[in-house]
Amino acid sequence: MIEMKNLGFTYQGRDEPTLRDLNLRVKKGEFILIAGPTGCGKTTLLRTLNGLIPHETAGIMKGSVSVAGKDTKKSPMAELTRKVGLVFQNPDDQIFSTRVEDEVAFGPENLCFQRKEIEKSIDYALSAVGLRDFRNRATASLSGGEKQRLAIASALAMRPRVLVLDEPFSQMDTIGTREVLDVILKLNREGMTIILAEHRIPAVFRHVSRIVVMEKGRILLDEDKKKACMRRDIFKRLGLWLPEDKKLTLNSHRQRLQKFKKSGFAPCQKKIVLEARDICFRYQKNNGFDLHGLSLVVRRGEMVALLGDNGTGKSTLLLHFAAILKPETGTVKILGIDSKNTSSFELAGKVGVVFQNPNLMLFCNTVKKEVEFGPKALKVPMHKLSGILSDTLAALTISDFKKDAPFSLSSGQRLRVATAAAASMNPEVFLLDEPTQGQDRANVEGLMNYLKIKSRQGAAILFITHNLDVALQYADRILLMNGGRIVEDV
Amino acid sequence: MFKARDIAEPDTGGTIIHNIDPRTKVAILCAMSLMVVSLDNEKILFCLFIIPLFAYPAARLSGNKYWIAFIFIALGLWGTIFSQALFYREWPRTIVLTLIPQDFPVLGNITGGLYVYKEGFFYGLIQGLRFSAMTASGLLLCWTTPPQKMLLGLVKLKIPYGIAFMVVTALRFLPILLAEIFTVIEVQRLRGFNPLKIKNLFKGLMNTMLPVLANSVRRAGVLAASVESRGFRAYPDRTYLKDLRYNPVDFGIMAVFLTASTGIAAIKIFYGLYAGEILYISALRWVYEIGRYL
Known part of the structure; x- marks a missing residue:
C-alpha cells in the first residue's frame, strides 16, 4: 500500500x-x-x-x-x-x-x-x-x-x-x-x-x-x-514509555502510602495550605454547576494528583486555588487567606502555576530572562538572584539553554522552562494543569522527580493528569473528580 | 462570568434573524455604513443605533451576548465622547467643566488647561453613535450567521473563496485568541507583574503579544495542513452541500435598507453641493430642507 x-x-x-x-x-x-x-x-x-x-x-x-x-x-x-x-x-x-x-x-x-x-x-x-x-x-x-x-x-x-x-x-x-x-x-x-x-x-x-x-x-x-x-x-x-510497562495499581499505591506515613515525611499533621469548603461554581448562570459542593484540604509537603475525565471540573478547581476564579458559594482558603480577599497578583511568589499549554507561559527572549522574570518582579535582591537562577536551571536540567530563546526549544524543554519560571519564586504551593500531556517518558520523569523533591522540601504540589500510572508512581494522594465533586480520595 | 467563546461564536437557532440570507445581512451592513457616514443628526443616528438592537430579542441571543454587546458599545461610546469632549479643537466651543485650570501649578502650564467642551461632547456623541450602530449591527451579523453560511454568502458575493475562507476562519478562532490573551495576562500576574497597570501597559502588551502570536502561527500552520489534507483549493471551483436562496423577507429588508441608505446619501450630497455653493436647483429646495435636518 x-x-x-x-x-x-x-x-x-x-x-x-x-x-x-x-x-x-x-x-x-x-x-x-x-x-x-x-x-x-x-x-x-x-x-x-x-x-x-x-x-x-x-x-x-x-x-x-x-x-x-x-x-x-x-x-x-x-x-x-x-x-x-x-x-x-x-x-x-x-x-x-x-x-x-x-x-x-x-x-x-x-x-x-x-x-x-x-x-x-x-x-x-x-x-x-x-x-x-x-x-x-x-x-x-x-x-x-x-x-x-x-x-x-x-x-x-x-x-x-x-x-x-x-x-x-x-x-x-x-x-x-x-x-x-x-x-x-x-x-x-x-x-x-x-x-x-x-x-x-x-x-x-x-x-x-x-x-x-x-x-x-x-x-x-x-x-x-x-x-x-x-x-x-x-x-x-530514547526515553519512551515502555510497550508493556509494569502496571502499578491502587493497592500498590496504598501500600506505598503506608510506608510513606511511617517514614515521618507524612504531611497529615502539617499546616493546611489549600482549603476548599462546600464550594459551588458555574461559568454561566443558566447552566449547571461546574463545581458542586466540593471540599478539599491539601497540606504542606503533600503531592496530590487530580484525575478525572474532561469537563469534570479539575482545571476549574485549580483556577480557584490560584484565586483566578472565585466560588459562587462556599470558601476557598489559600495559605490561610480567603480567595475572595486576594488575587492571583497578590499570590505571586506564594503560589506557582504551570498551565496546560507552556507556550502561553513563555514571553521573554531567553530562558534566563524567563526564569528571572518572577523574582525580579518580586524585587528579590540581585545577590540572591544569581543563586536562585543557577539552582533552578540546574534542578530542571535547562542550564545549557539559558541563552536560547524559549520558543526554539523542544516541547519538553519548554515545559521545564515554564516550571522553572514558576519555581524560581520558590512558591509554597505548586499547581500544574496536565504537565505530562504529550510528553515522552524522559520529560515526565525529569519533571515529576523535581516536583517530588520540592514536595519533600515542604511545598504542596497539586497536579492534574490523565495518566494514572504517573499519578500512582509519584503522588502521595490521588483524587478522582466527577461531576464537579471529588468522588475518590486515596 | 462569560467565556471568551461567547464573544465571537454564533448562537445556533432557527429564528427569523438567523434565517435571513447572509448576503442580505452584508447588504444591510453596507447600507448601515453608508447611512452612519451620511447622517450628522444625533437623534436620527440614535434611531439607527437602536434598529439592530430590536433584532436582538428576535434572534433569541443568550444573556451573555447582551452583556458583551453592552460592554463593547458602552466602552466605544464612552471613549469617543470623553476623548472628543476633552480634546475638541474647533471653534466656537463652550467650557462646561474645568478639570485642570490654566493657572494650576505645573500641569496647568504643560496642558494649557484641561476642559470639557459642550460642542466636543456632542461631536463625540455623533461619532460614538456611528460606532455603536455599526458595532450593534456587526455583532448581530456574526452571532446569527454560522461560518459555513457566511462563507457561502461571501463566495456568492464574488469574494474569492480563499479570502472568504480566511475571513470566516479568523472569526472562528477569535475567541480562542482572546482566551489565550486572558491566560497570558494571568500568567504575568502570577509572576508578580501586573500588565494592566498603566505604567506596565507597554511591557505587558509586548509580553502578551509574543506567546499569543507564536501560538497563533503554530495553530495557523496546523489548520493550513488540515485543510490542505482535505483538498482545500484542489480544483479552481468547488461544490456546496447547502445552497443559499433569497426569500421574500430578504427582498423586503434589502429594499428598505438600500432605498433608505441611497436616499439619505443622495440628499446629503445635494445638500453638500448646495451648502458649498456649487450647485443650486430651486426644485430641490425640499431636499435641502431635509438635508439640513439630517
Missing part, C-alpha cells in the same frame, strides 16, 4: 535534514505505530504520506514515497487526499465549522462531489465514527473524544484507504482515548490501513501489528510487536 524508498527531507532554512535515508513498506490493512522522542521526525514522515510534503511544504525531498502505486511527487494533492486521510493532534486546531455536518462536508465539497455524493459521504463518515446522531449538533458542544472522532470523520468523508493519525490521544482523557481507539480499531478491522504516531505507547501497543521507532530522522527499529517488546533497551534509551 505504501512504499518509501531512501526518503529524506530538509525543511527550507534548515541545514540538517529532518528525515534521512528512510525505507518503509506498509501492507494493506496493517496497523502501524510510529514512536520516537520529540523532534525525531514522526510528523514530517506522516506529512509525506498525503503529499503535504513536497506539495505544500517548502524544502528539499529526496527519494520517493508511493501510495497505492502512485508517486506522491507526481500525483496532485486532490488525488492523494482521496487515498490518505490525515488527522492531527488537537481537534480544536482543525475544526472550524460550527456544525458537525458542515465540518464533514468540507473535504467532499473541495473535491467537487455532487450534493447526493456529499450526503452519502457524510452518512458513511459519521456512522463509521459513531456520530450519526450528532449530525446537526454544534461542534462546540462536543467532548474532546467526540471532537477527535469528528476530525477522523472529516478525513474519512473523502473515502481514503489509509488513515494517518498524528498523536490523536495526546489531548484526550481516558474515555476520549477509548472512544477514539475503538473507532480506529473498527476501521482497521474493516480493512483500512492505519498509521499512528503516539507517545502513549502502552495505551495502543497491544492493538498494533508493527512498531516503527525513529531517532533523529532515521528508522531505528521496525519490528512486529512481539519482537519490538524484546528491545526494551531502545525504548529506555
Whole structure:
C-alpha cells in the first residue's frame, strides 16, 4: 500500500535534514505505530504520506514515497487526499465549522462531489465514527473524544484507504482515548490501513501489528510487536514509555502510602495550605454547576494528583486555588487567606502555576530572562538572584539553554522552562494543569522527580493528569473528580 | 462570568434573524455604513443605533451576548465622547467643566488647561453613535450567521473563496485568541507583574503579544495542513452541500435598507453641493430642507 524508498527531507532554512535515508513498506490493512522522542521526525514522515510534503511544504525531498502505486511527487494533492486521510493532534486546531455536518462536508465539497455524493459521504463518515446522531449538533458542544472522532470523520468523508493519525490521544482523557481507539480499531478491522504516531505507547501497543521507532530522522527499529517488546533497551534509551510497562495499581499505591506515613515525611499533621469548603461554581448562570459542593484540604509537603475525565471540573478547581476564579458559594482558603480577599497578583511568589499549554507561559527572549522574570518582579535582591537562577536551571536540567530563546526549544524543554519560571519564586504551593500531556517518558520523569523533591522540601504540589500510572508512581494522594465533586480520595 | 467563546461564536437557532440570507445581512451592513457616514443628526443616528438592537430579542441571543454587546458599545461610546469632549479643537466651543485650570501649578502650564467642551461632547456623541450602530449591527451579523453560511454568502458575493475562507476562519478562532490573551495576562500576574497597570501597559502588551502570536502561527500552520489534507483549493471551483436562496423577507429588508441608505446619501450630497455653493436647483429646495435636518 505504501512504499518509501531512501526518503529524506530538509525543511527550507534548515541545514540538517529532518528525515534521512528512510525505507518503509506498509501492507494493506496493517496497523502501524510510529514512536520516537520529540523532534525525531514522526510528523514530517506522516506529512509525506498525503503529499503535504513536497506539495505544500517548502524544502528539499529526496527519494520517493508511493501510495497505492502512485508517486506522491507526481500525483496532485486532490488525488492523494482521496487515498490518505490525515488527522492531527488537537481537534480544536482543525475544526472550524460550527456544525458537525458542515465540518464533514468540507473535504467532499473541495473535491467537487455532487450534493447526493456529499450526503452519502457524510452518512458513511459519521456512522463509521459513531456520530450519526450528532449530525446537526454544534461542534462546540462536543467532548474532546467526540471532537477527535469528528476530525477522523472529516478525513474519512473523502473515502481514503489509509488513515494517518498524528498523536490523536495526546489531548484526550481516558474515555476520549477509548472512544477514539475503538473507532480506529473498527476501521482497521474493516480493512483500512492505519498509521499512528503516539507517545502513549502502552495505551495502543497491544492493538498494533508493527512498531516503527525513529531517532533523529532515521528508522531505528521496525519490528512486529512481539519482537519490538524484546528491545526494551531502545525504548529506555530514547526515553519512551515502555510497550508493556509494569502496571502499578491502587493497592500498590496504598501500600506505598503506608510506608510513606511511617517514614515521618507524612504531611497529615502539617499546616493546611489549600482549603476548599462546600464550594459551588458555574461559568454561566443558566447552566449547571461546574463545581458542586466540593471540599478539599491539601497540606504542606503533600503531592496530590487530580484525575478525572474532561469537563469534570479539575482545571476549574485549580483556577480557584490560584484565586483566578472565585466560588459562587462556599470558601476557598489559600495559605490561610480567603480567595475572595486576594488575587492571583497578590499570590505571586506564594503560589506557582504551570498551565496546560507552556507556550502561553513563555514571553521573554531567553530562558534566563524567563526564569528571572518572577523574582525580579518580586524585587528579590540581585545577590540572591544569581543563586536562585543557577539552582533552578540546574534542578530542571535547562542550564545549557539559558541563552536560547524559549520558543526554539523542544516541547519538553519548554515545559521545564515554564516550571522553572514558576519555581524560581520558590512558591509554597505548586499547581500544574496536565504537565505530562504529550510528553515522552524522559520529560515526565525529569519533571515529576523535581516536583517530588520540592514536595519533600515542604511545598504542596497539586497536579492534574490523565495518566494514572504517573499519578500512582509519584503522588502521595490521588483524587478522582466527577461531576464537579471529588468522588475518590486515596 | 462569560467565556471568551461567547464573544465571537454564533448562537445556533432557527429564528427569523438567523434565517435571513447572509448576503442580505452584508447588504444591510453596507447600507448601515453608508447611512452612519451620511447622517450628522444625533437623534436620527440614535434611531439607527437602536434598529439592530430590536433584532436582538428576535434572534433569541443568550444573556451573555447582551452583556458583551453592552460592554463593547458602552466602552466605544464612552471613549469617543470623553476623548472628543476633552480634546475638541474647533471653534466656537463652550467650557462646561474645568478639570485642570490654566493657572494650576505645573500641569496647568504643560496642558494649557484641561476642559470639557459642550460642542466636543456632542461631536463625540455623533461619532460614538456611528460606532455603536455599526458595532450593534456587526455583532448581530456574526452571532446569527454560522461560518459555513457566511462563507457561502461571501463566495456568492464574488469574494474569492480563499479570502472568504480566511475571513470566516479568523472569526472562528477569535475567541480562542482572546482566551489565550486572558491566560497570558494571568500568567504575568502570577509572576508578580501586573500588565494592566498603566505604567506596565507597554511591557505587558509586548509580553502578551509574543506567546499569543507564536501560538497563533503554530495553530495557523496546523489548520493550513488540515485543510490542505482535505483538498482545500484542489480544483479552481468547488461544490456546496447547502445552497443559499433569497426569500421574500430578504427582498423586503434589502429594499428598505438600500432605498433608505441611497436616499439619505443622495440628499446629503445635494445638500453638500448646495451648502458649498456649487450647485443650486430651486426644485430641490425640499431636499435641502431635509438635508439640513439630517
